[in-house]
Amino acid sequence: MSYQQFAYLYDELMKDAPYDEWVKFLAKQTEKHQLQGNRLLDLACGTGELSVRLAQAGYDVVGVDLSEDMLAVAQGKAASQQASIQFFQQNMAELDGLGKYDLICILCDSLNYLETEEEVAATFHAVYNHLSNGGLFVFDVHSLYKMAYLFIDQTYVLNDEEISYIWQSFAGEHEHSAEHELSFFVLDEESGRYDRYDELHYQRTFSPEVYQTWLNECGFTILQVSADFHDGPIEENPERIFFVCTKN
Secondary structure, eight states, rough: OTTHHHHHHHHHHHSOOOOOHHHHHHHHHHHHTTTOOOEEEETTOOOSSHHHHHTTTTEEEEEEESSSSHHHHHHHHHTTTTOOOEEEEGGGGGSSOOOOOEEEEEEGGGGOOOOOOOHHHHHHHHHHHEEEEEEEEEEEEEOIIIIIIIHHHEEEEEEOOOOOEEEEEEEEEEEEEEEEEEEEEEEOOTTTEEEEEEEEEEOHHHHHHHHHHHHHEEEEEEEEEEEEEEESSSSOSSSSSEEEEOOO
C-alpha cells in the first residue's frame, strides 16, 4: 500500500491522536520492567510524530517506515524540531541490518496493515532478532470488537473549511479485516477549489490468543496484555489491545 497524498494529510487528520498517551505508556513500561538502555526502534513510524516526541522524552530513536512519502515528512519534522533521529525505509516484515535495540515499538495499530498471518509472524521474528536480551517489545492492535462494530459498515465524515473527508469501511476478504475507502477534499488556496484524493486502506486483526501464540513461537516472554492504555484486566468491548513482551 502506498500512502501517496495521504502522507501529507496524515498529521492534520491525526492531530487528536493520543500521542502523549503512547509516550506515557512506554515510559511506564520501561520503569515498571526496569529497562536498561534507551535505544528505541519505532517501527511503522509514519510521519514521525511519535518518533519526535519519544526523542524529546530522552530516547535514542531510530524510525522505520515502508513509505518514502511518510519518511520525507518525518525527516522534515525531526529537523524542524531539532530531534536527532535516523530514518530508514524498510518493510517491518523484512527488517534487516539495523542493529540491536533496548525497546522496539509498533504503535498506532500499524501492525494491522499487514495483510497476512505470515507477514505478522515474520515481523515478530524480525523484531526478536533486533531486540537486545532483556529488551522490551511493545505494540498495539485493533480489538476484534473495534473491527466488527466501529469499522465494518460504518461511515465517518469530517467537514472542515480547509480539509474534509468521507471515510467508509467495509468487511474485508478475510475474517476480522476491513477495507477503508477514503476520499479527501483539500482546499487549494490559490484557486479556491477543492482537490480530491482517494485512498484505499486495508486492515486486519486477530484475537489476543493468536498474537500470543505467534509471540511465544518466536521466543518472546509476554509480560502484559491489556487494553486502551490501562494496565489492568481487559474490560468488555475494548478498542485497542496492548502487548508488552521481553526477550530473555
